[in-house]
Amino acid sequence: MASSPFTLRWGVIATGWISQQFVKDALLDPATRDVHDVRHVVAAVGSRNVESAKKFIEVYAKDDSSIKAYGTYEEVCADPDVDAVYIGTPHTFHYENARSALLNGKHVLCEKATTSNAAELRDLLKLAKEKNLFFMEALWTRFQPLTLEIKRIAEDGSLGLPVVLHADLSSDFDIENIPKTHRILDPRLGGGALLDLGPYPVAWAVIALYEHPKNNKARPTSVTGSIVKTPLTGVDSSTSITLTFSETLQAQAILSCNILVPSPTPAVTIRYQGGNILIHPPIFKPPSFTVQYFDKPGSGNIVREVTQKSNIPGGGWHYQIDEAVRCIRDGRIESEIWSHDKSLLLMDIFDAVRKQGGYELPEGVEKVR
Ligand SMILES: NC(=O)C1=CN([C@@H]2O[C@H](COP(=O)(O)OP(=O)(O)OC[C@H]3O[C@@H](n4cnc5c(N)ncnc54)[C@H](OP(=O)(O)O)[C@@H]3O)[C@@H](O)[C@H]2O)C=CC1
Numbered sequence: 001m002a003s004s005p006f007t008l009r010w011g012v013i014a015t016g017w018i019s020q021q022f023v024k025d026a027l028l029d030p031a032t033r034d035v036h037d038v039r040h041v042v043a044a045v046g047s048r049n050v051e052s053a054k055k056f057i058e059v060y061a062k063d064d065s066s067i068k069a070y071g072t073y074e075e076v077c078a079d080p081d082v083d084a085v086y087i088g089t090p091h092t093f094h095y096e097n098a099r100s101a102l103l104n105g106k107h108v109l110c111e112k113a114t115t116s117n118a119a120e121l122r123d124l125l126k127l128a129k130e131k132n133l134f135f136m137e138a139l140w141t142r143f144q145p146l147t148l149e150i151k152r153i154a155e156d157g158s159l160g161l162p163v164v165l166h167a168d169l170s171s172d173f174d175i176e177n178i179p180k181t182h183r184i185l186d187p188r189l190g191g192g193a194l195l196d197l198g199p200y201p202v203a204w205a206v207i208a209l210y211e212h213p214k215n216n217k218a219r220p221t222s223v224t225g226s227i228v229k230t231p232l233t234g235v236d237s238s239t240s241i242t243l244t245f246s247e248t249l250q251a252q253a254i255l256s257c258n259i260l261v262p263s264p265t266p267a268v269t270i271r272y273q274g275g276n277i278l279i280h281p282p283i284f285k286p287p288s289f290t291v292q293y294f295d296k297p298g299s300g301n302i303v304r305e306v307t308q309k310s311n312i313p314g315g316g317w318h319y320q321i322d323e324a325v326r327c328i329r330d331g332r333i334e335s336e337i338w339s340h341d342k343s344l345l346l347m348d349i350f351d352a353v354r355k356q357g358g359y360e361l362p363e364g365v366e367k368v369r
């Protein structure tokens with residue numbers, strides 16, 4: 001007889017959009033995705049306003065009376081019935097929320113961008129190691145079955161080595177008509193395209209280039225960035241990044257994100273010696289991808305095209321939640337799939353691009369520098 005699933009008790013910090021998606025997916029029956037070894041329980045929800053926490057439980061957790069509603073985030077972190085904390089606040093609060101969770105002995109799954117800067121993340125990772133606690137950035141795209149399939153094809157040798165990757169994530173946030181206090185516009189909340197949308201194009205560069213077996217996790221040899229700032233609040237409305245991998249691969253990633261217009265189709269193109277992989281938007285949860293094979297390396301003459309579509313239950317965030325729980329069950333402090341070095345690479349890239357683009361967060365926002 002199969003053993004019973006390992007059950008983890010989550011505490012949820014914040015009741016905004018992404019926390020709602022997190023709870024819906026965490027409470028989805030794992031059997032719908034053929035998962036039988038782990039199970040998720042929501043033990044507590046914290047909001048700046050206890051009424052929001054109660055309403056959240058009513059709407060997203062069937063008003064389950066066993067779930068505690070708190071009017072502060074600190075109470076979630078201190079609750080002895082919570083094993084791990086999920087952080088769904090705006091980027092610039094992640095550091096203090098994650099630190100509070102770790103100091104209270106809780107494992108952490110933290111939304112992207114993990115922190116305001118790389119120094120904050122290094123500080124958190126040091127603390128997690130000292131306390132032997134699990135910490136992971138919620139880079140959900142990396143765990144989706146379609147991504148795993150793209151990675152399998154990209155590394156099976158049939159396309160040869162990667163040469164150039166283009167990736168974009170953009171969306172019209174109607175910035176002229178939303179409040180300047182909206183998290184996408186407010187510099188105190190780390191507003192702008194880079195920290196909100198940038199993690200995804202950079203993640204595709206990590207998946208296809210940084211993780212490529214020939215690259216073997218060599219960091220890019222150069223990172224260049226350029227920023228257009230909106231006069232509305234000074235956050236970046238449009239950003240481009242070039243990453244060069246010349247130590248092991250001879251490859252480049254050309255990445256972009258903006259908060260003005262939608263992404264093109266395909267939104268990721270990975271060009272190999274022997275063909276292309278085209279990934280359709282949105283790149284955080286691609287609905288499909290197409291592989292084009294050339295008759296011979298470098299010819300550009302497409303002789304075969306294969307398209308695969310995604311068909312997953314729920315919202316697709318549950319795959320990363322399952323991974324976090326498996327790691328915690330197995331006593332690991334990081335996931336091998338989206339490991340600490342990758343989150344750090346992202347934050348180092350964002351720091352470099354913000355510096356080159358002249359986008360400074362307001363005084364006091366970065367808690368560690
Ligand atoms: N992985 C993914 O697919 C996605 C990830 N994200 C990430 O999640 C985070 C939150 O985004 P999202 O849920 O869309 O944002 P929302 O604005 O919908 O929610 C953020 C929540 O954070 C809390 N909060 C605490 N302090 C503040 C503050 N000063 N201003 C505003 N909210 C505050 C609030 O919860 P309360 O009132 O309960 O305290 C609020 O509801 C971001 O870091 C973003 O990058 C966002 C969307 C998708």
Ligand SMILES: O=C1OC[C@@H](O)[C@H](O)[C@H]1O
Nearest residue numbers: 112171184195196197284
């Ligand atoms: O993670 C995200 O993915 C979808 C976007 O619309 C959102 O702003 C971002 O935070």
